[in-house]
Each structure stands twice: as C-alpha cells, then as structure tokens.
Amino acid sequence: MTISDAELWTIIAVLGVGTFLIRFSFLGLIGDRKLPDWVLRHLRYTPVAVLPGLVAPLVIWPPATGGEPDLPRLLAGAATLLVGLATKSLMAAVFGGAGTLYFALYVLG
Amino acid sequence: MSAPAPRTCFWRGFRAGLPFVIVVAPFAGLFGVVATDAGLSITEVMAFSVLVIAGAAQFTALQLMTENAPTAIVLATALAVNLRMAMYSAALVPHLGSAPLGWRVVLAYFNVDQTYALSQAAYDDNPTWPVTAKVAFFLGTAIPICPMWYVFTWAGAALGTRIPPEFALDFAVPITFLALIAPALRTAAHVAAAGTSIAAALALAWMPAGLGLICAGIVAMMVGARVETWLEARA
Numbered sequence: 001m002t003i004s005d006a007e008l009w010t011i012i013a014v015l016g017v018g019t020f021l022i023r024f025s026f027l028g029l030i031g032d033r034k035l036p037d038w039v040l041r042h043l044r045y046t047p048v049a050v051l052p053g054l055v056a057p058l059v060i061w062p063p064a065t066g067g068e069p070d071l072p073r074l075l076a077g078a079a080t081l082l083v084g085l086a087t088k089s090l091m092a093a094v095f096g097g098a099g100t101l102y103f104a105l106y107v108l109g
Numbered sequence: 110m111s112a113p114a115p116r117t118c119f120w121r122g123f124r125a126g127l128p129f130v131i132v133v134a135p136f137a138g139l140f141g142v143v144a145t146d147a148g149l150s151i152t153e154v155m156a157f158s159v160l161v162i163a164g165a166a167q168f169t170a171l172q173l174m175t176e177n178a179p180t181a182i183v184l185a186t187a188l189a190v191n192l193r194m195a196m197y198s199a200a201l202v203p204h205l206g207s208a209p210l211g212w213r214v215v216l217a218y219f220n221v222d223q224t225y226a227l228s229q230a231a232y233d234d235n236p237t238w239p240v241t242a243k244v245a246f247f248l249g250t251a252i253p254i255c256p257m258w259y260v261f262t263w264a265g266a267a268l269g270t271r272i273p274p275e276f277a278l279d280f281a282v283p284i285t286f287l288a289l290i291a292p293a294l295r296t297a298a299h300v301a302a303a304g305t306s307i308a309a310a311l312a313l314a315w316m317p318a319g320l321g322l323i324c325a326g327i328v329a330m331m332v333g334a335r336v337e338t339w340l341e342a343r344a
Contacts, residue, residue, distance in 0.1 A: 015184060018184070048302045088291075
C-alpha cells in the first residue's frame with residue numbers, strides 16, 4: 001500500500017462524515033412529516049430488498065477463495081437460511097451456518 | 110394494551126441486540142487484523158471503526174487502498190456500498206421522525222444493518238408504541254452491538270497476528286446477513302423482494318461496486334410493493 005498519511009486520513013474523515021450524512025438523510029430532513037402510502041409500501045421491503053443482494057455475491061463468489069464458488073460456503077449459506085426459516089431464531093441460524101461451514105471445511109477441505 | 114415504558118423497550122432492544130455480539134465480534138476483529146496487516150496504525154484503524162462504523166464499506170475501502178486505487182474511487186465506492194442506509198433512514202422516518210433532532214442525530218450514527226433490522230421488526234410488531242419507546246428500543250439494540258464493534262476492532266488490531274485462513278472468518282459476514290434475512294421473510298411479497306434482490310444483484314455484479322446493489326435494491330422494493338398490492342387485491 002503506497003497511500004500517504006494525508007490521503008488515508010482524508011478517506012477516513014470523508015467516509016465518516018459521508019456515511020453519517022447518508023444515515024441521517026431522511027431521518028434528519030423529513031422529520032415527522034407523513035410519508036405517502038406508496039412510499040411506505042416500498043420502504044417496508046427495504047431490508048429484504050438490500051441484504052439478500054449484498055450477501056448473494058459473497059456466498060456464490062467468496063473473496064476468500066478468489067471468487068471461485070466453494071461448496072462448504074454454499075452449504076453454510078443454505079444452512080443458515082434454512083435454520084433461520086425453520087426456527088425464526090437468529091442464534092440458531094448463526095450456529096447452524098457456522099457449524100455447517102466448519103464441518104464441511106473439515107470433511108471436504 | 111397500554112404502551113410499554115421506554116426503559117422496558119430499551120432492555121427488550123438490548124436483549125434483541127445481544128446475540129449479535131457473537132457475530133459482530135469476529136467481523137470487527139477481522140477488520141482490525143486485516144487493516145493492521147495492510148499497514149494502518151492502531152489509531153488509524155480505530156478512527157475507521159469509530160467514525161465510519163460500517164463493516165462492508167470499511168472492508169471495501171481497505172481493499173481498494175491496498176490496490177492503490179485513487180482516493181476519489183475509494184471514497185465513491187465505499188460510500189456507494191453505504192447508500193443502502195439512506196433506505197434504512199427513510200424507512201425509520203414513520204417511526205422515529207418525530208423524535209427531537211438531537212436524538213435523531215444519535216440514532217442516525219447508530220443506524221447500522223443490525224440495529225435497523227431489529228428495530229424495524231419490533232416496530233412492525235408494535236406499530237402503536239410511542240416514539241419514546243421506539244427510540245429506547247433502537248438505542249437498546251445499539252448498546253451491545255456498536256461498542257463491541259470498537260472493542261473487537263481494537264482487539265484485532267492489537268493482536269495484529271494473522272488469523273489462520275482455516276477459521277474462515279471471511280464468512281462471518283454472509284452468515285450474519287443471512288441470519289437477519291431468514292426471519293424477515295414473512296410474506297410472499299417479502300420472498301419475492303428477496304428473490305429479486307439476489308437475481309438482480311448477481312446480474313448487475315459487473316457494475317462498479319455498490320452501484321449494482323443500489324439498483325437491485327430499488328427494483329426489489331418495487332417488486333415487493335407490487336406483490337403486496339396484488340395479494341391485497343386478491344384477498
């Protein structure tokens with residue numbers, strides 16, 4: 001890494017301020033004005049619209065394997081989702097996924 | 110049912126956030142280890158985690174810096190990864206918008222994937238909570254999650270040793286997110302939105318980092334809203 005201290009601190013500061021402004025945006029500017037129904041209808045789906053898209057490439061093309069699909073990680077991803085759907089429990093899903101990952105890495109790795 | 114006291118909601122939020130310590134800790138520790146390994150000082154690593162407090166963006170920025178990308182590209186890409194939080198911010202408006210400005214500043218700082226997802230789920234289940242109860246719940250979720258982010262970043266940076274790849278810590282992130290998604294798939298509309306999000310994000314993976322995700326998110330929200338309208342019309 002050849003970055004200078006000044007550039008590094010610029011990145012940290014701008015990223016910090018920029019990220020805060022993104023988080024504050026609507027909450028700060030709109031306040032308690034009522035949003036129209038169609039907007040609320042869309043916003044209801046924010047988490048399920050963003051998180052699956054964020055996670056899908058990481059499961060299918062994991063950076064740790066150089067982007068090559070990896071069976072233990074695919075199995076662990078599927079196990080996390082299935083345990084989560086079956087139990088509705090976050091911790092069960094996490095342990096199911098991590099357990100599957102380590103087991104599959106041990107057996108297949 | 111009468112409205113619960115803010116203190117009750119704070120502790121409910123705290124208990125909801127507590128399990129995330131187990132998944133946030135390795136993620137934060139990993140950032141500390143990787144950033145130190147890339148040549149950042151412990152002060153720089155900590156400034157990153159305290160000021161930015163967004164794992165995916167921090168890892169993105171770090172990755173691009175190690176590839177010697179120009180500063181402007183590092184910033185644009187990492188901020189694009191965080192743009193999803195504007196959607197969280199908008200989604201919180203109906204619940205937290207009437208809180209005083211000072212509180213909204215504090216809540217905005219703590220508006221991360223986990224606190225948002227937990228709070229949104231609680232508000233959906235308890236739409237009649239007064240705003241004080243909703244603010245208290247949100248803060249409750251943040252207290253176990255966010256300080257652990259700092260503490261374990263520091264631990265990772267201080268240990269500085271390379272964690273062996275056998276531990277597959279890289280996969281702590283996907284497991285965290287998948288565990289958050291599963292309980293949120295409540296209706297056919299939620300499932301349709303999630304499926305669209307996956308398909309679109311994979312199809313748009315060629316776009317600059319973060320941008321494809323924003324597009325996929327917008328399309329998936331539209332699909333969710335449309336399916337909800339259809340289901341209501343048929344009912």
